[in-house]
Amino acid sequence: MFKNLFPKEFDFFDSFNKQVDVVVEAAEHFKTIVTKSEIDEESRKKMRDIEHRGDDITYKIIDNLNKTFITPFDREDIHSLAKKLDDVNDIINTLVSRMIVYKLDPTDTIMVAFADIIDNSVKQLSIAVKGLNNMKNSNLILKACVEVNRYESQGDKLRDRGLAEIFEREKDPLMVIKWKEIYQISETALDICKYVGHVVEAIMVKQA
Amino acid sequence: MFKNLFPKEFDFFDSFNKQVDVVVEAAEHFKTIVTKSEIDEESRKKMRDIEHRGDDITYKIIDNLNKTFITPFDREDIHSLAKKLDDVNDIINTLVSRMIVYKLDPTDTIMVAFADIIDNSVKQLSIAVKGLNNMKNSNLILKACVEVNRYESQGDKLRDRGLAEIFEREKDPLMVIKWKEIYQISETALDICKYVGHVVEAIMVKQA
Amino acid sequence: MFKNLFPKEFDFFDSFNKQVDVVVEAAEHFKTIVTKSEIDEESRKKMRDIEHRGDDITYKIIDNLNKTFITPFDREDIHSLAKKLDDVNDIINTLVSRMIVYKLDPTDTIMVAFADIIDNSVKQLSIAVKGLNNMKNSNLILKACVEVNRYESQGDKLRDRGLAEIFEREKDPLMVIKWKEIYQISETALDICKYVGHVVEAIMVKQA
Numbered sequence: 001m002f003k004n005l006f007p008k009e010f011d012f013f014d015s016f017n018k019q020v021d022v023v024v025e026a027a028e029h030f031k032t033i034v035t036k037s038e039i040d041e042e043s044r045k046k047m048r049d050i051e052h053r054g055d056d057i058t059y060k061i062i063d064n065l066n067k068t069f070i071t072p073f074d075r076e077d078i079h080s081l082a083k084k085l086d087d088v089n090d091i092i093n094t095l096v097s098r099m100i101v102y103k104l105d106p107t108d109t110i111m112v113a114f115a116d117i118i119d120n121s122v123k124q125l126s127i128a129v130k131g132l133n134n135m136k137n138s139n140l141i142l143k144a145c146v147e148v149n150r151y152e153s154q155g156d157k158l159r160d161r162g163l164a165e166i167f168e169r170e171k172d173p174l175m176v177i178k179w180k181e182i183y184q185i186s187e188t189a190l191d192i193c194k195y196v197g198h199v200v201e202a203i204m205v206k207q208a
Numbered sequence: 209m210f211k212n213l214f215p216k217e218f219d220f221f222d223s224f225n226k227q228v229d230v231v232v233e234a235a236e237h238f239k240t241i242v243t244k245s246e247i248d249e250e251s252r253k254k255m256r257d258i259e260h261r262g263d264d265i266t267y268k269i270i271d272n273l274n275k276t277f278i279t280p281f282d283r284e285d286i287h288s289l290a291k292k293l294d295d296v297n298d299i300i301n302t303l304v305s306r307m308i309v310y311k312l313d314p315t316d317t318i319m320v321a322f323a324d325i326i327d328n329s330v331k332q333l334s335i336a337v338k339g340l341n342n343m344k345n346s347n348l349i350l351k352a353c354v355e356v357n358r359y360e361s362q363g364d365k366l367r368d369r370g371l372a373e374i375f376e377r378e379k380d381p382l383m384v385i386k387w388k389e390i391y392q393i394s395e396t397a398l399d400i401c402k403y404v405g406h407v408v409e410a411i412m413v414k415q416a
Numbered sequence: 417m418f419k420n421l422f423p424k425e426f427d428f429f430d431s432f433n434k435q436v437d438v439v440v441e442a443a444e445h446f447k448t449i450v451t452k453s454e455i456d457e458e459s460r461k462k463m464r465d466i467e468h469r470g471d472d473i474t475y476k477i478i479d480n481l482n483k484t485f486i487t488p489f490d491r492e493d494i495h496s497l498a499k500k501l502d503d504v505n506d507i508i509n510t511l512v513s514r515m516i517v518y519k520l521d522p523t524d525t526i527m528v529a530f531a532d533i534i535d536n537s538v539k540q541l542s543i544a545v546k547g548l549n550n551m552k553n554s555n556l557i558l559k560a561c562v563e564v565n566r567y568e569s570q571g572d573k574l575r576d577r578g579l580a581e582i583f584e585r586e587k588d589p590l591m592v593i594k595w596k597e598i599y600q601i602s603e604t605a606l607d608i609c610k611y612v613g614h615v616v617e618a619i620m621v622k623q624a
Binding site: 063066067097098101102173174177178 | 576579580583589592593596618621622
Binding site: 368371372375381384385388410413414 | 483
């Protein structure tokens with residue numbers, strides 16, 4: 001909303017839009033990855049490429065934050081938002097690389113369900129983040145954040161189900177160790193999304 | 209101490225008192241849970257109910273923080289205190305739900321000892337947090353925070369003992385995986401209590 | 417750079433120099449530890465002693481931060497820097513104590529490589545932190561922080577290699593559980609170093 005007052009300043013709103021677009025891309029690519037029983041080099045490369053683009057935008061935001069005197073909202077909120085959106089990107093990338101290291105088949109039922117919830121959650125984050133440049137969007141933002149919380153809570157239940165199943169089903173302790181970690185990282189991804197939602201809500205409330 | 213100057217403002221002191229009471233309730237309920245070899249549905253429901261009440265108070269504090277112009281102490285300290293007290297609640301609840309998922313017998317010796325230390329630590333936190341509304345309590349607060357640090361250090365040793373024992377005693381690697389995680393979460397609960405203590409100390413020192 | 421203006425104030429620059437010296441000492445001692453197949457009581461005692469000295473300096477910095485009105489750079493940056501340098505110390509100490517609890521042979525190839533990278537990273541942090549008292553050092557600081565990032569990235573790859581190897585090589589699931597945790601803690605040590613680098617960069621940029 002203060003956007004037009006500082007036309008020559010670094011456009012934080014625009015950069016956050018770009019950043020959240022990259023996170024959506026990561027979540028979508030992750031959803032594709034869990035459709036095939038092996039993660040090929042191309043999929044991995046694409047995920048790394050998405051992560052690097054995300055890193056670049058994050059770096060640009062933080063760098064401009066340090067150089068800009070007047071910011072459209074609290075400096076520390078800008079920092080948190082940039083940092084935590086980047087964390088979502090990073091953790092999706094970690095999921096992929098860890099499944100490769102562990103030679104896991106990503107078409108595991110729990111994993112497919114996680115990819116879906118993460119994708120849904122990230123799409124709501126996109127709505128919330130993109131709404132920030134106009135106070136009229138406050139209802140839209142709040143609704144999106146409620147959805148993000150709901151997905152996090154779904155993730156909790158899915159992780160519990162995944163842990164219970166893996167300890168029941170798997171005879172090989174090494175497989176238990178691997179999947180336990182993957183399910184817990186997946187759930188943490190949804191925790192971070194929830195945290196991003198809280199940052200967005202806080203920004204919105206302060207601007208009200 | 210600034211309390212009476214803003215009689216119609218949201219009462220942060222009162223809300224923190226209520227929040228810490230809920231944390232005490234959680235720790236006490238947890239202590240009861242480890243007296244029985246199985247966690248029944250009623251115990252679980254009670255723990256979830258305590259957690260939800262804690263969530264409500266936390267939400268109210270953060271919400272009012274965002275709406276209130278003048279606060280009795282640093283905004284970020286209020287935010288940290290509310291958030292970290294809630295984390296104590298959450299992690300006690302996680303301990304219970306994880307033991308249920310893993311079908312563990314909570315009367316395990318190490319676990320009983322952890323429940324005791326967590327309960328002791330949380331009771332000192334209650335003294336510290338409730339002391340915040342009057343500067344005359346600074347000695348009382350400092351003493352309570354020293355105790356919280358001491359319990360964290362006891363927790364470190366207990367986790368090390370628990371890990372050493374479980375790797376020695378248990379033949380079933382799946383049981384090792386389960387208890388290792390439970391002991392580490394228990395120790396993290398005490399870390400978070402220690403962190404709450406640091407926030408309280410920082411608030412006190414700034415008001416001196 | 418503001419150092420000479422407040423000659424009687426607490427010298428934050430000097431304290432950070434001392435703090436980072438202790439971290440270097442910890443990393444060096446850790447490098448020695450991985451040369452012998454068993455961690456003896458003397459090595460452990462020395463590590464604990466280093467950690468305690470680090471704690472004392474950290475406490476002094478935070479304590480003076482709370483008492484000092486004018487600080488050479490942002491209060492929250494001072495707090496982060498002190499806290500995160502202390503975290504580096506703590507995590508190196510945790511590595512040692514966990515390997516003792518797990519009765520592991522620290523001369524493991526991956527571990528020796530980690531000790532080396534951690535030592536390198538911490539030495540770059542020392543250059544960065546010690547450069548903070550003079551703006552003319554900005555290039556030196558930036559170069560050191562780039563190195564710290566590079567070591568973190570090396571650590572990521574080493575952890576992945578370590579995890580892949582341990583799951584391939586080890587038949588005993590208990591050994592997998594132990595080494596997996598140790599490798600992940602080692603990589604987290606390098607993450608924290610990277611974070612310290614970011615704090616130093618942020619301080620530098622704001623002073624420019």
